[in-house]
Each structure stands twice: as structure tokens, then as C-alpha cells.
Amino acid sequence: MSPAKPENPIPDELKAQGWKEAVKAFFFERLGLDSAAALAAHKRVPIHSRELFYFLGGMALFLFGIQVVTGILLSLYYKPSPDQAFESVRSIVTEVDFGWLFRSIHSWSANLLIGVLFLHILTTYIMRAYRGPREFTWWTGVALLGVFMTFGFSGYLLPWNQLAYFATSVGTAIAENVPVIGKYLLLMARGGENVTGDTLARFYALHVVILPLTALALVGVHLYLVQKHEISVPQDMIKKYGSAKKAPSMPFVPHFLFRDMVGWYLALGILAALAALSPTDLGQKADPFGSAPPNIKPEWYFLFMFQALKDLPAYLPSENHKWIEGETLGILFFGFVGLIVAMVPLLDRGAASGRPRRVLNFFAAVFVAFIIFMTARSLMMKPPQNPPAQAPPAAAANPEGTS
């Protein structure tokens, strides 16, 4: 209820049309907003026990928005050169007003975004929402996950600290293990044999130009497809109510949008709290010729791959039968898994009829368990113990006398 308004001073003839309506009509006619309004009115969100899953896409979009805004702000002070990158980030967090806040939010929001995307893709799999005609929605989504992981990888180098330098060194060296084109990939990624200022420039261009444009285009197609095919209604709901149309749903505007906003406020609060309580480290400036410091680790979402590569022996099946290098096997394995994930809509042959997908579910469960196990293993692993103060005598270290 609004308080009583004063008498409307607008003359009757204008009041008949109403100036607000006139302004509205001006924009609607010229921008063709009628179709957009019709689309918004038409959009509905299914209601069922798993409806929380539907918040993940909107949450990812919100966090992407945060990244764009904080990223633009950081770019105003950041300088992408080996001589200045570290110092400019240090100046952002120590000298620029609220610089610490924006840098921490950028870093934390990136981490939350990847987490939300993992959940988004997992819940989409669980609800089988990729089934026809939504294959391209799945594919653009998988591509976006790849884009955002690359965002994370390229952004990690930008502060040019020890951790970033060696994580990038290792990450790009992994690319070298791709059969046939590995060396070429390494050179293209680093812009040379080693991680240098050219690498920093390439990663910067990737991070602030190439990836944002790609992400915007993909998000555009992804959202267009979501409008085009409407939100997928789970198969058990269709079965229960006879058709997707008859299943209970709520309008997106304003009902679901307001619920989305509750989530966004929550995310904003969490981000501010994380940034204030646990601001992102800067570490030591990179020293390209110094030894790698202990505890070199990538971001948490690469840990499972990092740990798997650490656990693989140098050669398989054994030192005496050098059929394949451990790294090469690892990278082939993860490449294969990525391919399987992308092909899920094609592999799930019974999606349309609602036939169970036991084989696919088995592999999905194994892979998710593998990710969780390897990540936990990496997080719990202690740094190597300090070596004994005195080297053991050669005879004791090598009792059989072999060398």
C-alpha cells in the first residue's frame, strides 16, 4: 500500500494516455520490446523436489557479472610485464582504495564460479536435462566450463608470483605430453621455450580479451537455447502429470527472479565475508631461475589432475617396459574423459524413452568419486618432510650394493 498521493497535476487529455505509458511506448515501439516482454511472460520454471538445481545457472551468471566488473576495475591498475606485474598487484592491494577488496572478490568469485559450474553440469546430468532437443545447450555448457577453467588457469599467472610462475610452468609442460602436437602447443601457450614475459602477455590477452569475448558469445547462445527450448521438465514429472505442460511450474518473472535475487544477495554476502576474512595472498615475486618453492599447487579445481599426474610413475607398465610415459597416459586419460562428458547426450541412447542409463551412471559415479578422492588426497598430503640432517652412509642406503 502506498501512501496517499497528491492530486495529479497532469491535464486530463495527457492523463488519458499517461506520460509513463507514453515513454514506455516510445521504447517498446523502437526497440521491439514487445517480443522480449512476451518471452519473459511466457517463461516458466518447473516446481519439484529438485528445483534448487535451477538456481545454479543464474548463480553462475551472477558470479560471471561480478568477475566482469571486478576484472575491469583491476585492469585499470594492473600492468602485464614481468618487471611490473607483481608490483602493480602489490600496489593494488596496498595502495589503491578498496583494491584488496576487489582483488580478493575477483579471486574468490572465480573459485565459487567454478564450483557452481561443476554443480550445474552435474545436476543437469542428474536431471537428464541434456536430452534432445537440448544437446547444444549441453555442448555450449561444457565449452563454457572449459572456458572458465582456462580463465582460472590464465588468471593464476597474472600476479607473477613464485606459485603462479611454477604452476604455469608445470601446466604448460603438461600440454607438451599431448602426442604429436605437444611441442607446438607448448610453444604457442608460452610464446617461446620458457615461461617469460611473452607468456605473461599471451595469458593476459587470453584472460582479458579472447576468453571474455568467447564466454559472452557462448553464454549468449546458451541462454538463447534455454529460452528457445524452455526449461527441461524432469521425466518423472512428465510421467506423473501426463505432459511437460501440465507439470506444476511458476512464472520466471517475477516469482523465480525474486528467488534468484535472494541467492545473489547471499552470494554477495559470502563473497564479502570471504574477501574480508581470508584475502587472497600475493606471495613472493617470481624468480624464473630460482628453485621451485615447496607446496607448488594449482587452484583446487585442477588438484585432481595434478595429484593424478604426481601419482603416476615415470613409465608404464614398468621401468623395464617403457611403453608409455606416465604423463602422456594421464593427459590421454583426461582428454578421453572430457570427450565422454561432451558426448553424453549422444551416448545416452535411451534418453528420449526414459530408459535407465546404467553404464553411463556407473562411469559418472566412478569419475566423480575419483575427482573427490584425488582432490582430498592432494589437500591432505603433507609437504615432504625435512630431510634427515645427516646423509645416511652409502652402504646403508644401498644395502644390495646395486647402483
Added chain:
Amino acid sequence: MSDSFPRRTWLARFLGGGIAATLAALFYPVARFLRPRAATSSGALEVVAPYRMNELKQAEKTGVWPPPFNFGGKPCLLILVDGEPRAFNAVCTHLQCTVEYRAASQDIFCNCHNGVYDLNGRNVAGPPPRPLEVYQAVKKGGGKPGEEEIIVSRKA
């Protein structure tokens, strides 16, 4: 004019071919541009180490070992074994991190994935698939005894 090659087909082919040639002409310089330029490092085959014998002996006593240094664009690890200098390409053969010398356990260690090499550069534990590249390190006479310079060299 035979029906199998109507004029329209030829026109379409010329148009398509022309566009393809234009694209190729545009992408060729882009592809060349993306290819890394020639290495800016010196690629030197010989260098005078920034540490002298007495400095290494001192490091041996204190246990604080000097970090690797730049030798032709790659980090070079210089250590003392039984009083004689030894030099290695400090790039780990696993995933190209820079290794460090652990004086206490008398080995060379990579912090990234726990690779271990012995003092001959041989990969003895962890994931490294190959030994470290060994450089030649010789003391250069002259100057005060015990303060000789160290010359590190490698094969081309």
C-alpha cells in the same frame, strides 16, 4: 554448354575459391605472427658461474645454498661434491619445474612433484623419466688459492 557444368556452378566455384584464397592470405600472417619469435636468450655454451669456490665452500658450511643462475636461458644448478664443482641443467625432466639441491639428504629435489635425483643427476625416485642434463664444471686457476672461478660449459 553441358548441363553438368552450368554457368552458376562455375560462378559459385570462383566465388568460393576467391573467398578461400582471401581467408588463407589473411590467416597466414596471423599464424606466423602467433609463432613465438626466436629465443631472446643468448644460448651461450659457456659461462662463468656467479659463485666462486670459496662462496660454495661457505654455503656448504652454512647449509644455505645459492639459487640456480641463468645459463643460456635455462637455470643452472651448481653444487659441490667432495669439494669439486658439479653443474646441472636445473630443469626437472618431469614437468620442467626448477630443482633444488638438498645438502642435508645429499640429493637434488623437485618441489613440484617430489622428484628425486642423485648427485650425478640420475633420476632415482618419483616421476622424472630422465636424468638431469649434466654440464661440465671446471675450476679456473689464477687468483687466490681456494677462490677460483668456476667455468660451466655444455655441448651445443
